[in-house]
Amino acid sequence: MLVNTNGSFCNNFSVFLMDLTSEGFKFVLSLDSYGGVDKGWLIKRDESTDEKFGYFPPLRPLSQRLNYGVIVIDKPPGPSSHEVVSWIKTMLGVHKAGHGGTLEPTTS
Amino acid sequence: MAGRGHPRVSGVLPVTLGFGTKAVGMLMLADKEYVAIMQLHGEVSESRLNDVLKEFTGEIYQRPPVRASVKRVLRVKKIYGIQMLEFRYPYALIVVSCEHGTYVRKLIHDIGEVLGVGAHMRELRRTKTGPFREDDNLVTMHELSEALYNYRELGDDSQLMRCILPIEYAVSHIPKVIISDGAVDALAHGADLAVPGIVKLHNNIRKGEKVAILTLKGELVALGKSLMTSEEIKDSDKGYAVKNLRVVMQAGTYPKRWGKYK
Numbered sequence: 206m207l208v209n210t211n212g213s214f215c216n217n218f219s220v221f222l223m224d225l226t227s228e229g230f231k232f233v234l235s236l237d238s239y240g241g242v243d244k245g246w247l248i249k250r251d252e253s254t255d256e257k258f259g260y261f262p263p264l265r266p267l268s269q270r271l272n273y274g275v276i277v278i279d280k281p282p283g284p285s286s287h288e289v290v291s292w293i294k295t296m297l298g299v300h301k302a303g304h305g306g307t308l309e310p311t312t313s
Numbered sequence: 314m315a316g317r318g319h320p321r322v323s324g325v326l327p328v329t330l331g332f333g334t335k336a337v338g339m340l341m342l343a344d345k346e347y348v349a350i351m352q353l354h355g356e357v358s359e360s361r362l363n364d365v366l367k368e369f370t371g372e373i374y375q376r377p378p379v380r381a382s383v384k385r386v387l388r389v390k391k392i393y394g395i396q397m398l399e400f401r402y403p404y405a406l407i408v409v410s411c412e413h414g415t416y417v418r419k420l421i422h423d424i425g426e427v428l429g430v431g432a433h434m435r436e437l438r439r440t441k442t443g444p445f446r447e448d449d450n451l452v453t454m455h456e457l458s459e460a461l462y463n464y465r466e467l468g469d470d471s472q473l474m475r476c477i478l479p480i481e482y483a484v485s486h487i488p489k490v491i492i493s494d495g496a497v498d499a500l501a502h503g504a505d506l507a508v509p510g511i512v513k514l515h516n517n518i519r520k521g522e523k524v525a526i527l528t529l530k531g532e533l534v535a536l537g538k539s540l541m542t543s544e545e546i547k548d549s550d551k552g553y554a555v556k557n558l559r560v561v562m563q564a565g566t567y568p569k570r571w572g573k574y575k
Contacts, residue, residue: 225529225530226529226530228530229528229529229530229531230491230513230529230531232481232530232531233489233491233527233531236481236482236484236485236489236531237485237489239444239482239485240443240444240482240484240485240486240487241444241486242485242486242487242488242489242515244488244515244516244517244518245515245516246513246514246515246516247513247514247515247516247543247546247547248512248513249511249512249513249514249546249547250512252493252494252512252529253529254494254528254529254530255494258494258497258566258567258568259497259528259530259532259562259566259567260530260532261530261531261532262479262480262481262530262531262532263479265479267464267470267473267474267477270330270474270477270479271330271331271477272330272331272332272333272563273330273331273332273333273479273480273532273533273561273562274329274330274331274333274477274478274479274480275327275328275329275330275333275477275478275479275480275482275483276327276328276330276452276457276476276477276478277325277326277327277328277445277449277450277451277452277478278325278326278327278328278451278452278453278454278457279323279324279325279326279447279451279452279453279454280322280323280324280325280326280439281323281453281454282321282322282323282436286326289326289328289454290328292454293328293330293457296457296458296461297330297461299330299331300331301330301331301332301334302328302329302330302331302334303328303329303334303337304326304327304328304329304337305326305327305328305329305337305340305341305343305442305443305445305483306340306341306343306345306413306442307382308322308323308324308326308437308439309322
């Protein structure tokens, strides 16, 4: 296990072996295709990122994922969106959670 | 939780976790797609129903239902498309693709009025919320609970990791701006984004458009509103390019290097 200067753990050697700047951009391009954005890119300048800070999103450890993550739930009929969110909060022990638009806008 | 009266709704519900919750507005404001069962109160032909569905495509006026979470004034909502999948009197299975905030229950009621026979929504399933689709990455409550069991009891986090997507997916459908490491912490403290901090950006960003501000690694830092077009940003070397609307990344993740974008 490696410790980076952030004091956080990095259990994946590959982070240090790959070019995070180009992998980061490849990840952003994959987001574009996931979200259906087909605009091209303008490059202002060439710059690279320091692996010491933050996380390459696909390799975020679980503790980070619980803070910077989204679960796309298949809400079952029955409970309200609010109930589902509050169950997930309790289940995962996260301090905060929210949902992307209630499925039953007429109920409070 | 008073007045829970509509249990027959299911489908795509993105649940954001921790700091990621600050990005949830982008999903709320995103377009939605639903599959609904419409129950007709009187006989109509399939072709007549198809004609009326066509009339409800485009901009429609909608008064929110009596029990609504918004003010009951006439609102204009965009319906991108309504298609009938199946018709078996008195039921019609329809797909509605619409702007956020459209009341599908009310839409179906109004379709019934125009048909002259009346109709109500029998069942509703959301098949799309912004970038998230029913056929991709959907996690049931059972799967989540099983993944959690495997992690807590068996020490295997692989299933749980698959359930939780990086928050960046929640902004995958909007234009993006990538910034230098040196600009990240100022943004995380709420500062607006100046031109020198920008490394890459999408083409054709309009003034006033919502954008996602990302690090070079692809991490979401903040959500903003563009103050310049992509072309203007490309051609200038100073000035504020994006107004900071919502910070997602915790301050201190990247080092402080305010005012100096190296």
